[in-house]
Amino acid sequence: MRDILEKKQVKKKILTNRTKTQIRRDRDPLPWRYCVLTVICGVILVAGFFLAARSHFSSIDYGMRNSTLRKQIEELEAEKRRLIWARETAMSPAEIRRSMKRLGIGEMPTITMASFAPDRMSSSAPRQAANIPTAKPVKAVMATVDSKPVGRSSKDGSVKSTASVERADSREPSRVQIARR
């Protein structure tokens, strides 16, 4: 008991002495440098990771854009070829012929070059060209209306008339003659 009390008293003294005086200890300045260095390294490391990540994702982004542009180029080239093909097809004689058929237009005969010396050509006798197909001449007037012309002679050959018109024409002169009488 007495020993314990003595020990307690000694401890008290030490503590009170301690509080009274400042315990000085030489501090080592190295840790501060280490801390700063560590911080700097850490910053560099983090920055490096950050830049690496950024360049990685931007390269992926560029890669995707590149791929998109390449695909676009390929599509445009394919489209260009298709347009060239469409243009050539539209202007090809076979397509023009098909279009004419669809529109119900008959095919024209082969057109040969017209003479460059019309005066001489007109004076010369026509060439015998038995094998060249020629189109039939179009009739000057075609009857489209089945009606009696008024006051027209049946002897007028400039107009082709239908049978009923012809029959009517044959009656007209007699009527006229009667009227004149």
Added chain:
Amino acid sequence: MATRNRKAKTKNPMQTAFTRFMLIVAFFVLWIGAIGTRLVHLQVNQHDTLRDKALGQRRQSVKEKQPRGTIYDRSERALAITLKVKSLYADPTEITDIDATSREVAKALKLKPQEISSKLNEARAKNSRFVVLAPKLNDETVKSVNAAFENFDPRKADHPRMPGLHWQDEQRRSYPFDSLAAHVLGFSNADDLGSAGIEQSQEENLRGAVIKGWRDRDRLGRVYDRSEDEEREPPKDVVLTLSHSIQYKVEKALAQGVKNAGAKSGMAAVMIPQTGEILALANYPTFDPNRYNEYSPELFTNRAVHDVYSPGSVFKLITYGAAINEGIINPDGQVDCTQGSITVAGRKFNDPHATKWMSYDEAMAVSSNVAAIRTGIATGRENFYGYAKKFGFGNPTGVELPAEANGILRSPKSWNGDSLASMSIGYEIGVSALQMATAYATIANDGVRVQPRIIKEIRQDGKVLSSTEAQKSQVVTPDTARYLKRMLREVVLKGTGRRAQINGYSAAGKTGTAWKYDEKLKRVNEKKYVSSFAGMAPYDSPSVVIVVVMDEPTSAARDGGQVAAPVFRDIAEQILPELGIEPNAAAQPDSANAEEIPSELDPKTARRTQTKTAKPDKAVKDAEKSAKQEKPAEPKPAPKKENATPAKDKNRKGKTARLDEKELIFEHRGLNGSSVRRLNAAFADHEFVAPIFEYRAVAANAERPGVKT
């Protein structure tokens, strides 16, 4: 004891703290160690496996086929081009109801549902995941199919939005002008390999390379990285010398000409003599390379370069050309054609026009065989052969088309006694239409032969990689060419080629009508002809050479002047203005009827069978020596041959034979067989021809009806 207990109980707290701290540190060390070990294991031991797995997830190896090069004409019109198309394929494992899918697909593509369902069922049975339902569809059809299936399954990421159906990118070769220049272009087959024409000969340039590489994709399928095993080189384009408009006009005129003549087929070639460029090369009948598998393979042959025919009188250009250039004949001189026929080495060559002395111009105009044969014999074998070679016969022209024929030109060592005579009039020789065009182009170009070419340049990405340079050689002098052109002009003005006269332009040319060699008969067949016309226009400075060949015309008039010359005229009248050639004001069209135009065919000659009797070559050699004179001495025409087919003559007894009054100059009575043989031997070395006396048993008192002596 109490003190010992007290000592034991008083532990050092620092120690405890330190111990605990170390335990935690140890724990962390173990933990980190385990992680590190795992990392090392993954990174070192399993490096390859994991890398391959990662690559497999994101990397896709691809094979991309470059589109095939385009073929253009001289005015940059695309004659053959490759398009990107899509093929519809199905994965049967993704389809739940095959019948319903088949019905929908059949409806969209206008196919039979049974065919589609059987294909899909078959593929499913074989566990196949790829069945092509509709190959190589164009854009319009693809859009219509996509539109038809748009609302089927909106959740599906790609078109068409029907489960199990996908598009695959492919290529299709297309010929926008259909059958235009089909034989020149050729076609490429299903494997994209050129199988005929330029597609075949320029396969190396046109072929689209297969580029292998890989693509990295993210989880959404977007490509973010790529690489290719070889450098991507754009395909090469071929630019031809053909003009699509001239080709079209030539094909149309040729088709019409073949129909008018009732011919089996026809060929035409148009070229520029100064540069050798081929403006048109046409064959009839033709085919559509877009649907090549619907035609017989025989149609694919480019007959204008592959087929060889006997040119007939068209070849007289070379006969006269050789003689004039060697100074053997004077082009302003005359030749004896009074006999009506000529016999060389026992073979008789008839000539319906040989009735008088005529100028060479006239001889060419009426296509006199006698004049040509005399000229050929006078020229001599070696000279004749040499000039034929110089004009390009017997060798391919070198044009950039596959399967070009050499032609047939035998060496003089293998000639018979009458070969020179035959060749002088265009027999015993085989030429192609292009070879003939090249020969006439030589004369049109003042005697300079220019190698024909059909490829103008090879381009890549707009830059010219190579352009063809034509080889040139002087074959005859310009003066000779001028004489020959004059002679050819006479043919068109007054001779057999009057139907080749062009409105507004002057033309020159030569007709040709030859019996065709029959493979079955192993000789010429007099019922079948090859009729041709080779000409140039305008006459004074030719801008184009046109050759037209009709194979087996069956119309009433079958000679070259009637069936081929009009086609020449039609072609020339259409293309000369297009080429910007000023009309020649001096030209006048001829108003002659068809009947007034001299024909190369003699009706009598055409019906008679020509038989061949081999005679020793010595006779021809001697004839060649003496034929160097400008006006050879008038030969004694021979009586009929011993082995001639005897015809009926009512005025003669015993062995009867019909006597042609022109051929019989004299007859001597009282000769027996041995006397005839002695006479034949004596006249074997006659200066020009070898007359053959015919032994005929004649009654002593028979009357001779009007025999000339």
